[in-house]
Amino acid sequence: xxxxALLRQITDYANRADPYPLYAELRKTPVVRDETGVYLxxxxxxxxxxxxxxxVSSDVRNLSPEVAGAVGQVEDPNLPxxxxxxxxxxxxxxxxxxxxxxxPPHTPRRVYEMRGELGEIVSGLIDGFRDRGQIxxxxxxxxxxxxxxxxxxxxxxxxxxxxxxxxxxxIAGGLDPGHGTEEEREAKQQAIRQARVDLAGYLAGLxxxxxRSPRDDMLSALATGHGPDGQMSPxxxxxxxxxxxxxxxxxxxNLITNGMxxxxxxxxxxxxxxxDPDLVVPLVEELLRFEPPVQFIPHRTPLSDIEVAGxxxxxxxPLYLMLASGSRDPQRFLDADRFIxxxxxxxxxxxxxxxxxxxxxxxxxxxxxxxxxxLTRRLDNLRLVEDPPPYRQNAVLRGPRHLAVAFDxxxx
Amino acid sequence: MSLDGSLEKLRREGHIVIVGASIAGLxxxxxxxxxxxxxxxTMIGDEPNEPYDRPPLSKQVLLGRVPVDHTRLPRRxxxxxxxxxxxxxTGLDLAAKRVHLADGDAVDYDRLLxxxxxxxxxxxxxxEAELDGVFVLRTSDDAARLQRRLNAGPRRxxxxxxxxxxxxxxxACRERGLEVTVAERGAAPLVGALGGVVGEVAASMQREHGxxxxxxxxxxxxxxxxxxxxxxxxxxxGSTVEVEVAVVCLGATRNTEWLASSGLGAGPRGIACDAGCxxxxxxxxxxxxxxxxxxxARSPHPLFxxxxxxxxxxxxxxEQAETAAxxxxxxxxxxxxxxxxxxxxxxxxxxxxxxxxxxxxADEIIVTQxxxxxxxFVAAYGFQGRIIAAVAFDQAKWLEFYQRQIExxxxxxxxxxxxxxxxxxxxxxPAEFPDPSMPSHGPTVTLSGHSPSERRISFTPLRx
Numbered sequence: 001x002x003x004x005a006l007l008r009q010i011t012d013y014a015n016r017a018d019p020y021p022l023y024a025e026l027r028k029t030p031v032v033r034d035e036t037g038v039y040l041x042x043x044x045x046x047x048x049x050x051x052x053x054x055x056v057s058s059d060v061r062n063l064s065p066e067v068a069g070a071v072g073q074v075e076d077p078n079l080p081x082x083x084x085x086x087x088x089x090x091x092x093x094x095x096x097x098x099x100x101x102x103x104p105p106h107t108p109r110r111v112y113e114m115r116g117e118l119g120e121i122v123s124g125l126i127d128g129f130r131d132r133g134q135i136x137x138x139x140x141x142x143x144x145x146x147x148x149x150x151x152x153x154x155x156x157x158x159x160x161x162x163x164x165x166x167x168x169x170x171i172a173g174g175l176d177p178g179h180g181t182e183e184e185r186e187a188k189q190q191a192i193r194q195a196r197v198d199l200a201g202y203l204a205g206l207x208x209x210x211x212r213s214p215r216d217d218m219l220s221a222l223a224t225g226h227g228p229d230g231q232m233s234p235x236x237x238x239x240x241x242x243x244x245x246x247x248x249x250x251x252x253x254n255l256i257t258n259g260m261x262x263x264x265x266x267x268x269x270x271x272x273x274x275x276d277p278d279l280v281v282p283l284v285e286e287l288l289r290f291e292p293p294v295q296f297i298p299h300r301t302p303l304s305d306i307e308v309a310g311x312x313x314x315x316x317x318p319l320y321l322m323l324a325s326g327s328r329d330p331q332r333f334l335d336a337d338r339f340i341x342x343x344x345x346x347x348x349x350x351x352x353x354x355x356x357x358x359x360x361x362x363x364x365x366x367x368x369x370x371x372x373x374x375l376t377r378r379l380d381n382l383r384l385v386e387d388p389p390p391y392r393q394n395a396v397l398r399g400p401r402h403l404a405v406a407f408d409x410x411x412x
Numbered sequence: 413m414s415l416d417g418s419l420e421k422l423r424r425e426g427h428i429v430i431v432g433a434s435i436a437g438l439x440x441x442x443x444x445x446x447x448x449x450x451x452x453x454t455m456i457g458d459e460p461n462e463p464y465d466r467p468p469l470s471k472q473v474l475l476g477r478v479p480v481d482h483t484r485l486p487r488r489x490x491x492x493x494x495x496x497x498x499x500x501x502t503g504l505d506l507a508a509k510r511v512h513l514a515d516g517d518a519v520d521y522d523r524l525l526x527x528x529x530x531x532x533x534x535x536x537x538x539x540e541a542e543l544d545g546v547f548v549l550r551t552s553d554d555a556a557r558l559q560r561r562l563n564a565g566p567r568r569x570x571x572x573x574x575x576x577x578x579x580x581x582x583x584a585c586r587e588r589g590l591e592v593t594v595a596e597r598g599a600a601p602l603v604g605a606l607g608g609v610v611g612e613v614a615a616s617m618q619r620e621h622g623x624x625x626x627x628x629x630x631x632x633x634x635x636x637x638x639x640x641x642x643x644x645x646x647x648x649x650g651s652t653v654e655v656e657v658a659v660v661c662l663g664a665t666r667n668t669e670w671l672a673s674s675g676l677g678a679g680p681r682g683i684a685c686d687a688g689c690x691x692x693x694x695x696x697x698x699x700x701x702x703x704x705x706x707x708x709a710r711s712p713h714p715l716f717x718x719x720x721x722x723x724x725x726x727x728x729x730x731e732q733a734e735t736a737a738x739x740x741x742x743x744x745x746x747x748x749x750x751x752x753x754x755x756x757x758x759x760x761x762x763x764x765x766x767x768x769x770x771x772x773x774a775d776e777i778i779v780t781q782x783x784x785x786x787x788x789f790v791a792a793y794g795f796q797g798r799i800i801a802a803v804a805f806d807q808a809k810w811l812e813f814y815q816r817q818i819e820x821x822x823x824x825x826x827x828x829x830x831x832x833x834x835x836x837x838x839x840x841x842p843a844e845f846p847d848p849s850m851p852s853h854g855p856t857v858t859l860s861g862h863s864p865s866e867r868r869i870s871f872t873p874l875r876x
Contacts, residue, residue, distance in 0.1 A: 052812040054781055054790070054830035087831040088807075089782065303829040315829075354809050 007034040007320070016391035016398065019295070020337065023325035031311040037067050038318045039311075042325040044332035044349070046309050050321055051354040056300050058356060059087050063301045064316030079196060080235060082243040084356065085299060091355065097232050098240050101221030102153075103362065111362045114149070118367060121148050122374045130410055134385060137403040141375070142256040146367055150248025153363075154241055155210060155217025163202070168249035170195040171242070172397055199245075200238045207237050218244070244360070252364050254293035254399025256371045259284070261403060262291055262339055263376065264384045269341050273376050280369045283341040287368070288327075288350025290339050295324040295398045297352065323349040324398075379407040422522055423741050426451040429511055429519050430493075431501045432527030432667075433457025435465065435726065436706030436733040440525055441491040443737035453493040454519055456511065458500035461552055467726055469555035470577050471759055474584035476563070480556045501528070504674040506693070509701065522701065523740045526671075526683060526691065527733060529707040530664035530724060535572075540634040545642030547659045549577060558659065562588060566656035569593070570645050572631050574601035576758045578661030579614065583760035586621045593624040593653050595631050595645075598846050606767065606803055608844025609777050610791065613784050613805065617761045624653075634658055664724060666708050676702065682710040682722045687749035689736035703740050705732040711750060715819065716770055716800075725756045753815050754801075757808070763787055766808040768815045769801025772845050778825050779837040782807060790814065793843055794824030 009015055010022050023042060026032060030043040041047055050056055059081065083094040100106045125141050135141070151161055174192040207223050214220035222237050232240065263270040273279050300319040305312050313319060327348045330336045351358035358364065376382070385404035392401045428444060430437045433455045441453055457463075464483040472478040496513065503512035504524075511519045532548035535541035545566075547558045562569070562585065569585050571578045574596035585592045598604060600611030601618060618625045626647065633646040645653045671678035676699070677692040678684075684692040685704040689711065692698055704711075706729040710722040731752045739747040757766040774793030782789035782805075790810050793801035798821045802814035817826070825840045 049813070049816065052810060054810050054813055054832075055828050057831055089786075089788070089832050092788070303831065304827075306828070354812075357809075 005035060006032065007036065007038055007040060011395045013391070013393060016393075016395065017388035019324070019395075019398070020328060023322060023328060026322065026325055027329060030309040031313065033311075038320055039313045040320045040322055041308060042322040042329075043309070044326040044329035047321045047323065047326040047349060048353060050300070050308065050319070051349075051352060051356075053306070055303050055306050056319065057087050057303050058085055058091070058300055060085060060299055060301070062303060062316060063318060067316070067318055079200065080239060082239045084243055088355070093229050094232065094236060094240060095359065097222070097225075097227070097229050097236075098244070098359065100225055100227055101218045102359075106227070111366060114153070114363070115366065115370075117152070118149060118370050119374075121145055122370055126374060126378050126410070129379070129407075133408070134404060134406045137260055137405050138253065138257055138400060139402070141371070142253045142260075142403075145256065145371060146252035146364075147249055149252075149363070149367060150245060153218055153248070154244060155215055155219040156206065156245070160202070164199070164245065164249065167195045167199040168246050171199070171246050172250040173394060196242070199242055203238045203241050203245075204234065207234070207241070247360055248363075250394075250397045251293040251360075252367050254397060255284075255287065255364060255368045257400050257403050258291035258293065259287045259368060259372050260375060260405065261384070261387075261389065261400065262287060263372065264382065264405065265387070266339055269339065270376055270382070272341065273372070277373050277377070279341055280373045282343065282346070284365055284368045284372070285346050285348065285350075286339060286341050286343050289333070289343070289346060289348030290327070292324050292327060292348070292350040293397060293399060294350070294352070295322070295396055297321040297323060298396060323352065378411045379405075380411065381408040383407070419741070419743055422451065423449055424451060426522040427454070427520065428452070428523050428525065428740065429454045429456065429521035430525045430527060431456045431511060432525075432529055432706065432708070433459070433463050433495070433497060434527065434529055434706070434729075435463060435485060436527035436529070436729040437525070438463040438485055438491070439488075439730050440527065440705060440733035440737040441493055442488045443734045444741060445491050446489060447738060447741060449741050451522075453491060454496060454521075455491075455493045456496045456499060456501050456513065456519070458498070458514075459551060459553075460498035462497070464552050466550070466552075469552060470549055470580040471584065473552075473555045474559055474562065474581065475587060476559065480552050480559065483552060501670050504671055504676065506675050506699070506702070523703065524701060525703045525705065525733075525736055525740065526708060527704070527706045527729075528667040528670075529729075530666050532660070533662045533665045535634065535658075535660045535662075537634070540636075541660075542640075543634055543636040543642040544640050545636075545655075545657050546634060547657065549581060549659060549661070550664070558657075561657055562590065565590070567591065568653065568655045568657075570595065570631070570653055570655040570658040571661060572658060573597075573661035573663070574614075574618075574625070574627075575604060575661060575663065576602065576756075576760075578659070579618070580758060580760050581659050581661065582618060582623050583621070586623060586761070591624070592622075593626065593645075593655065594618060595629055595647060595653075596625070596627045597630050599627055599844075601625070601627075602765075603844075603846055604772070606771055607774065607777060607793075608846075609784070609841060610803055611844070613787060614760075617763060617787060621761045631658075664707070666722075668708065682708050684720060685709050685711050687711055687714070687751065688739050688747050689732060689750055690739070703736040705729065705736040714749075714751060715753065715821075716773065721754065721770070723752075723754050725754060727755050728752050753819060755811075755815070763805050764808055765803065765805055766811055767801060767803040768811050769793065769799075769818045771801040771803060771843070773800050774843045774845070776824070776840040777843040778840040779834065780826060781810065781830050781832045781837070783834050783836060792817070792824065792826060794840060797824055798822065799824045799826065 006026050010019055026042040030046050032040045034040055083091045102110055129135055147161055170191055207219055210220040211223035214224050298320045302313050302315050305314050328336045351361045383406050385406050389400040389403045463485045465485050468478055468483050473480050500514040501511050502514050509521050532550035568591040571582045571594045574594050579601050582592045582594050599608055601614040603611035630648045631645050632648050635644040637643045645655055666682045668678040675693050677694050683704045686698050689703045689705055690698045691702040691704045707724045710720045712718045713721045732750050735748050735750040754770055755768045771793045774795045776794040777791050779789050779791045788806045790804045790807045792799050799817045804811050
């Protein structure tokens with residue numbers, strides 16, 4: 001195995017079920033220049049430092065033009081980037097405006113106060129398993145739960161959720177580095193652009209509706225709010241709510257599914273969780289380290305030539321931060337390849353770090369904690385039907401497409 | 413009990429005494445137990461309260477958001493100590509290895525850790541300091557008293573000294589809707605800690621939030637009415653301010669008086685110790701069984717020319733305490749140096765201020781990210797061509813990068829491009845620190861002397 005072909009192997013679907021040996025190979029050289037010109041950084045401290053480095057941009061417009069096309073990072077020229085792909089000061093302003101109705105300092109209790117509602121949604125989904133001995137955890141639980149939550153939080157009517165499913169999946173596919181022939185890549189880019197336009201049109205209509213008759217949801221708050229930063233432009237409202245919607249659709253589903261898969265592969269831990277539900281708090285952190293829903297960040301680039309672990313990464317080069325690899329770095333974590341639910345000193349990279357640290361992290365944590373506690377508590381003699389399960393295509397937002405699990409009955 | 417040459421015996425059944433039961437003392441005690449010390453542990457503290465956290469006292473507590481008894485420090489583990497709270501240590505006998513207490517008792521030790529910290533410097537005119545309405549803020553009792561008085565809605569509060577504590581108090585008062593006058597001897601708030609360029613930003617924040625800020629003046633007198641209640645303050649520019657409350661924020665005094673005749677190298681500037689936290693005696697010889705940590709310590713820092721740094725920083729207290737505790741029960745080959753990079757934060761007027769390094773050493777400053785006018789920025793400080801410190805206003809997430817630049821002695825001005833670089837950030841300007849010989853509110857970093865190159869031994873005895 002040559003190191004230059006590692007990115008191709010990581011994105012190769014055949015390695016989706018277990019990319020971790022590839023990451024271990026990658027870590028032998030903390031910074032690798034891939035055959036496509038991409039620089040891959042795979043060790044914990046190097047990633048951590050780059051996440052806090054003001055010489056590193058998240059704005060793909062800073063990529064060298066000659067490499068931008070080659071790595072499938074062309075943005076839609078008709079729509080501005082979301083704050084995920086912006087630098088300060090634009091990033092900071094948009095993120096502050098989005099945070100105003102979601103978290104501290106302006107709305108510190110929002111997520112906390114959703115506890116009861118989250119519990120009800122989970123109970124309702126599990127109650128629906130009553131007459132079944134086997135379910136697909138993804139379609140029957142891990143997907144509908146966070147989707148319902150993000151739609152309620154934003155204020156998207158439940159009956160429109162199914163339309164979102166397709167749009168969200170297509171757009172999230174754009175995070176996947178390019179593969180296939182040039183025609184296939186172009187067709188994929190075209191499909192993503194169309195999905196963005198359709199979703200944007202839908203959201204613009206909904207935001208206008210909320211502006212005229214506001215409710216207690218985030219779209220209403222974005223459409224009517226006034227703070228020291230003023231208000232988002234209508235286009236930014238659409239872009240930002242698209243970002244939150246996609247993030248809410250495509251990440252927590254993997255955290256919950258990866259979580260149940262890991263628990264079912266470690267029955268002693270599953271039993272410990274049943275006996276001690278408080279274990280779920282460190283357990284979810286360990287999951288974020290061990291099987292993170294976002295495997296790597298594929299859209300950074302240096303503004304100057306920078307030296308990382310003895311290698312110069314040139315200005316404008318595409319830079320991939322391999323979070324899932326860093327979180328398994330034995331230089332940082334003892335027994336890095338072991339799942340230790342109460343691991344101490346667990347500063348994993350599951351939510352990234354620094355400026356772009358996951359916006360929805362508090363909500364994702366709570367969703368995963370409630371979901372895993374209730375699933376293990378209520379489903380009797382829970383077991384895997386198939387291991388490994390079939391995975392989704394996406395190498396960045398990695399997780400099972402289906403997870404068939406069987407059980408003997410339901411507790412109240 | 414002689415434990416010479418018997419580290420194992422010390423770890424198993426020795427007696428360790430910690431004088432000073434605030435954050436440094438508590439974290440040291442926890443570290444001792446975590447690292448396997450099973451002997452007797454005695455904690456001595458002059459305050460009756462269990463160890464509590466001080467940063468909230470000038471912020472959430474004054475705002476009434478957190479009751480003062482909710483500031484007790486979370487415990488990392490049980491420490492199984494004999495607690496002697498509410499009893500001050502009054503003397504140290506190095507030869508007998510004994511600490512004398514205010515109640516006449518004495519405690520023998522095999523190893524001693526001194527974490528007595530600092531106290532608020534009181535208003536120098538004693539009669540004026542006793543007026544009803546004159547406060548300092550250091551302890552939880554101070555905070556409770558001040559908070560009660562602010563609840564009564566005084567017509568105007570005078571803050572004397574615009575360092576971090578004074579500025580935070582002014583901020584809390586404005587947030588509560590109280591009228592505030594701030595009197596600062598220097599040219600701007602925070603000027604001693606962050607220099608004049610950043611001080612100007614702090615000044616504009618204060619004025620914009622309605623603070624009556626007066627710089628370049630001192631308070632020459634506090635005047636009471638016949639009932640002994642504060643009514644008026646006289647300033648050096650000849651003006652007077654009608655006030656009902658005055659908070660004296662003139663920095664801190666190190667709690668070393670109890671060591672005056674002990675033979676330890678302790679004085680108004682703190683207790684000198686080596687990088688391993690062992691105290692020096694007055695002859696400049698390092699002791700084997702007396703350790704120091706926290707605000708009261710001053711120790712040489714290799715990153716800053718081996719200058720002895722006194723750091724009144726929360727993070728320093730914790731890390732130095734952990735290092736001291738580790739070294740107290742380790743063989744010399746296992747001991748660690750305390751090489752913490754100075755760092756502190758403040759919250760005032762809705763802005764989070766954070767700094768790394770030692771800004772007062774700098775001669776130049778450059779805004780590397782954001783803008784002073786927007787009050788969201790990172791600025792790097794330079795000294796002799798290297799980055800020596802950085803400060804962030806509402807941009808703290810970047811400081812880890814600058815800390816590494818400082819630790820690697822990276823060149824100044826920085827040669828790299830950064831996100832959010834503005835035209836004003838293209839050239840360094842003078843950092844405008846006041847002449848250190850001019851007394852202002854106590855700086856949070858004190859630089860004093862050199863080691864190991866310095867040959868001169870100067871010991872300042874306790875002032876009368």
